[in-house]
Amino acid sequence: MVNLPRPHRDDVFIAAAGLAGGLLLWSLGLHTNDGLRPFAVPEAALAPLVVVSGTELLRRSAPRAALMVGTLAVLVDLMTPGNIVTLLMFTDIVYASVVYGTPASARRIHYWSTLVTVAATIGFLAWLRKPEALQIGLLVGLVTFAPAITGVLVRDHRQAADTARLRAEQTALLAEMDRAQAVVAERARMARELHDMVANHLSAIAIHSTAALSLDDDVTTRKALTVIRENSVAGLAEMRRLIGLLRDSSGDAAPAAAPTLDGLGALVAQARTNGEASGLRFTLDDALDRQHPIPAPVALAAYRIVQESLTNTLKHAAAGDVAVHLSGAAGDAMTVTVTSSYGGERGPRAPGSGTGLVGMRERVALLGGVFEAGPETGSGPDHGGRGEIWRVRAVLPMVDDKEPSA
Structure with a gap:
């Protein structure tokens, strides 16, 4: 048993309207064919009418079967007095x-x-040898070719509309993915900026407050409180600058410019003051070739790497030397190296979360560079005659086509 698909509601309406119209014309005695026919009785035209109206129920759900049955019904209709509604529904x-x-x-x-229309026109011209044969060919074309070409145009238009809609949906999806990635990247950038700007000051505050609480000495306590105040004020200023950057319009003055490599000296001097209580000694060796301007993204990344490395030495390094070394030339690559004593006796410390190394690695990755961090053992010149050290090394390509990694 064949299960026919359920007809569409509009197809039911079309079939009912066509059948009603055909019955009305038949009752009025209006037919399309004159002369002798194999089935000349008027009632014979009802069978093709009913069959074609029935195929209208399948026009959307089973179009191929509807066309095959409808074609046979129209061929039979040509042998009867005929009905114009049968042809219209076909x-x-x-x-x-x-x-x-x-x-x-x-x-x-x-x-x-197309082939049937052309063949019918040529065939009737050869058979009748009269110009009226062209009218027959035109009628065949109106019944077969015209609806077929109309269907092709409508189908192409719908496919074009579907393609455009799909393309619009894909564009919207890509735009949403880009927006989500931009939000994630901006949040990561803000997290790195906040960490790099504030962690150094808070670490110094934690270290010196620990020293002030653990040592019962007025001079030491006063020095510690002085350093705490300086770092508190500096940290507050950095926080205000970051808030100014995040606001669309704060009404305040323009935020301070991003730090540059020229500020490394002051950065190391501040670390020297903050690390004095822990027995840390800081030195800066700037061997950069500055004949050509250093790209701003590279300079900012190098500054932040040195800043975070110094913060980590305040948190984790043993008493001893902390060396900052910069080398390289424009057009090649900048190498930033920070070494500090590893292991041994440690003074007052601040807790760490491990996010600093992650931030430094992200900054270097954004510029397509190489980042290394970990302990090393040796006594050569690279280690300053020391035993075990902790070394942070970043190689930053000095190109100007990368986005800033603030």
Whole structure:
């Protein structure tokens, strides 16, 4: 048993309207064919009318079957007095078979409708040898070719609309993905900026407050409180600068410019003051070739790497030397190296979270560089005659086509 698909609601309306119109014309005695026919009785025209109206129920759900049955019904209609509504509903079946059928079926119907129209025109001209044969060919074209070509145009338009809609949805999806990635990247940038600007000051405050609480000495306590105050004020200023950057319009003065390599001296001097209580001694060896300008993203990344490395030495390094070394030339790569004593006796310390190394690694990755951090053992010149050290090394390509890694 074959389960026919349920007809569409509009198809039911079309079939009912077509059948009612055909019955009305039949009752009025209006027919399309004159002369002798194999089935000349008027009632014979009702059978093709009913069959074609029935195929309208399948025009959307089973267009191929509807076209095959409808074609046979129209051929029978030509042998009866005929009904114009039967032909009109058949043209709709041809149209629907192209619009709702498979792409291969639509191409075949278009091809065969063209071939039938041309063959009918030529055949009737050869048979009748009268100009009236062109009218027959035109009628065949109106019944077969015209609905087929209309269906092709409608189908192409719908496919173009579907393609445009799909492209718009893909564009919207890509835009949403880009927006989400931009939000994530901006949040990561803000996290690195906040950490690098504030962690140094808070670490110094934690270290010196620990020293002030653990040592019962007025001079030491006063020095510690002085350093705490200086770092508190500096940290507050940095926080205000970051808030100014995050606001669309704060009404305040423009935020301070991003730090540059020229500020490394002051940065090391501040670290020297903050690390005095822990027995840390800081030195800066700037061997950069400054004949050509250093790209701003590279300079900012190098500054932040040195800043975070110095913060980490205040938190974790043993008493001893902390050396900052910069080398390289424009057009090549800048190498930033920070070494400090590792292991041994440690003074007052601040807790660490490990996010500093992650931030430094991200900054270097954004510029396409190389980042290394970890303990080393040796006594050569690179280690300053020391035993075990902790070394941070970043190689930053000095190119000007990268986005800032603030």
